[in-house]
Amino acid sequence: MLDYLIVFSSSLLAATIAPFYSEVVLAAVLTRQPDALLLLWLLASVGNTLGGVINWWLGKYLLHYQHKRWFPIKEKQLHKAQAGFQRFGIWSLLLSWLPVVGDPLTLIAGMMKVRLLPFTLLVFIGKAVRYGIVIYFAERFLLS
Template identity: 30%
Template sequence: MMEFEIGYLGLLITSFLAATFLPITSEVFLVSMLVLGYDPWITLFYATIGNAGGGWFNFVIGRLGKPQWLERLKVPKNKILRWKDKVQRYGQWLGLLSWLPFIGDIMSVALGFFRAPWISSFSFILIGKFLRYLVIVALFVLGWL
């Protein structure tokens, strides 16, 4: 049984790291575990919690961020204004799209940086991550992956 515990823990950690700016893909790890016979519902749970945790981490980093950091990183003013406009227009709903590669990480940080409500932002990040992994697990269980 120890091997299963390490497997699920590995999925949790991989999913967390994949939600940060590190170039890691958790989908391959998730599908590999399913191929090896791991329980689909448990893998769905750990992948979702890990990836949502990474999204929440990004949100908190954004919340702690300071405008001076963006200046030091030489982020163009027009990009900052564009993300501010998106957060003001769509708010925490952007969290539903936080699963998207590359841009999803930026969305989570922007939600925090531009002070979107944290409870609803966290909720939408969780829902978005869950739906993404649910589709992957469902496709596998149905034999389409």
């Protein structure tokens, strides 16, 4: 049971602004629980998606403070990010699994007021595919 909580928590944490790599945790737990493959995939995908929802929520409400001195994103950077997101649209959320750009992408989606349901579905698809690939390689190289 603790392994499942660790996979879920590490996946959620990895999707927030905090730097963390849940793929290593998932692969390690998979070596201990190879029969729980589907459950581990689901927990990692849902946890990482919920982390993206946290970013979305932060983006949506943090924007109210964009004119404050402490606001972490400069106005020029913000406009550039919003223009880039608008150029590619919500389909860019399928790339939210990417390192470095994925987490800010979910934050910008919140700032752009993307509706939660399409946001969640697209982010889940991207993250689920990533964890499916991680599990595939873990099975090939760690479990064989």
